[in-house]
Amino acid sequence: MRSRRLVISVAVIAATIGLAPGIVQAAEPVAPGAVAPGAVAPGAVAPGAVAPGAVAPGVGAPAVDLAKAAAPDLKTYKSPAERSVRKALPGAKGGVAAQQAAGNPDLALVLNAAATTAHAYDLETTVISADSTLKVTVDWGDGSAPDGMDAYGSTVLKSSHTYAKLGEYNVRVTVTDPANQAEVVNEFPVMTAGSDFVAHTPTRLLDTRDGTGAVRGKVPAYGSTRVQVGGNGAIPEGVTAVALNVTVTNTTGGGHITAFAEGTEPPTTSNVNFEAGQSVPNLVIVPVGKNGYVELANRSPESVDLIADVTGYFTRTDAAGYTPMTPVRFVDTREGLGTTRGQLAGQKTFGTRISGLRGVPEGITAVALNVTVTNPREAGHLSVFPGGASAPITSNLNFTAGQTVANAVIVPVGPDGTVNVRNGAWAGTDVIVDVVGFYSTDSKGAYMPIKSVRLIDTRDPRWIHGPMQGRGYVWQALSADEPGIAGYVLNTTVTNTAGAGFLSVAPDPNTREQYRQGRQVFPERPTASTLNWTAGKTVPNLVQAGSGDNGIVDFWNQGWDKADLVVDIFGYYETN
DSSP: OOOOEEEEEEOOOOOOOOOOOOOSSSSOOTTTTTTOOOOOTTTOOOOOOOOTSSOOOOOOOOOEEEHHHTTGGOEEEEEEEOOOOOOEEESSSSSSHHHHHSSSTTTTEEEEEEEEESSSSEEEEEEOOOOOOOEEEEOSSSSSOEEEEESSSSSSEEEEEEEESOEEEEEEEEEEEEGGGGEEEEEEEEEOOEEEEEEEEEEEEETTTTTTTTTTSSTTOOOOOEEEEEEEEOTTTTTOOOEEEEEESSSOEEEEEEEEESSOOOOOOOOOOOTTHHHHHHHHEEEEEEEEEEEEEESSSOOBBEEEEEEEEEEESOOEEEEEEEEEEETTTTTSSSSSSSSBOOTTTEEOOTTTTOOOOOOEEEEEEEEEEEOOOOOOEEEEEESSSSOOOOOOOEEEEEEOOOEEEEEEOOOOSSSEEOOSSSSSSSEEEEEEEEETTTOBBBEEEEEEEEEEEEETTTTTSSBTTTEEEEEEETTTTOEEEEEEEEEEEESSSSEEEEEEEESSSSHHHHHEEEEEEEEOOOSOOOOOEEOOEEEEEEEEETTTTEEEEEEEEESSBBEEEEEEEEEEEEEE
16 A cells, blocks of 8 residues: 555636526625624624735645645554564474574564554565565454465565554564464554544633633734643543634734644644734634644734634544535525524524434534524624533624624534524524534544645735636645545635625536546536625635545635635545
8 A cells, every 4th residue: 555645736717607696605795895893792702804915925836745744643653573572383392492493593573564544554564584484464453354475584575454443453463484383473553543523512722811721811913822622621631633613802903813733833824814803713623732732823913812612622542533515505594494484583592403414314423514694683603502502602603793704613413413503692693504514433534634734825926827706716636536535624715805705615526637638517506605705805714625526626706706715724534
């Protein structure tokens, strides 16, 4: 088995096409100026938008090697010849010492294993032996049938194995020399590279406004604060990554927030963008440092308050894998889909069933959503939480009067298969919920966090195609030759917007060869939105994008005016 090489190549389809509006979407493009200021409901995080240019600077490239970015999680394991244990086979005469002094006394094994995917290992077995016919057996430690190989004398043997479940396994290699009635064993533990998801009741881990999880007070300009994840409350030590809803508030200038594992080099990518007087949340899936902490860096010339709410974490022990879906609409209060028709009233909650509907199976542990607010009558926030649970103090989405805004949400599913949505404002708003994937013990997608990489930046002068054109799309080959990749964790940001619109992200039906040969078909226009914007605003949102059949993802400008697009990748889900 070769090491996985995820090489990203970039191409663009940005043609303006004369299609009439009227497709199903989270909300019709909002006219410039429709976002009105509003008072913040008591206890709500102040809403807002973002100034153009707040996206972290960076350069895109036609190709990026994600295998290199994932290398820190692709561990290697070794066991030297000195760890080989020799014994005599049953029926040998003279005991072990006599056998060692007799034929093939130097018989030994050297083991080298390297993780190649989230679930798989390559094993190199070096056999040290006199000229003799040998039998080599590899027991991978997971109860599967051992691999048997024939050998003669000193040689190097290669084998590979894919584990069905994540975890730590003891690999045991045995070489048998029947002619000399000798047997040598060498063994060592290996840990699979991928991580499974454990849902966590929405819980606030950090709030610099009141000193939760950190010293009370704003994060200074170009400073940072940290969030304890591993070992915090019910979260165990040793988690590999965490799902946090990060909110920036009480801002007096524009900038952005970058999240990364403490103790590692800060990336050049951004997670949350903001302008003066605004509060902006965004879901982040971020690696956790070896000490259990995540660092949040304020890349702005002014101090800000930061809030971080956890909804789950990733661990190398067997838990819940991920299955991406083409986004499916589950709730739209404007038409009565999934709940009562009509706006969700202020300070009210509705529940909606997720499990067992529209392609989502029963027994899931958590669901990945894109939640959109539209037509709100005043400023406020939404909280999404498991069915049967009490409403938390955490928030997922913040809005102003008249604003259309979306945010990615990962939330545990209640025992009855439902999730709840609460409107923290005092007046009504419409709510749209799209399901983009789910976590379950039957799902095989294990998460591979990577050092974040900038995939697309249409502002970069080396990007010859310019901004996204209205009603056009950009396609990006992410894992076109790697069918084991189920999906990707991306952060999309739209900036320098000439008018109102919304972004959709969906798998592409074409292959890379079809694009190279000019035989591609125009993809069906998606019906779900990822983020919404008005003229002159910068808006980010996390996207858990499925790979589809061909490992190519499309980014659609569903508005009628051009806009710049920035896409960063933070990890991927792998099924083998």
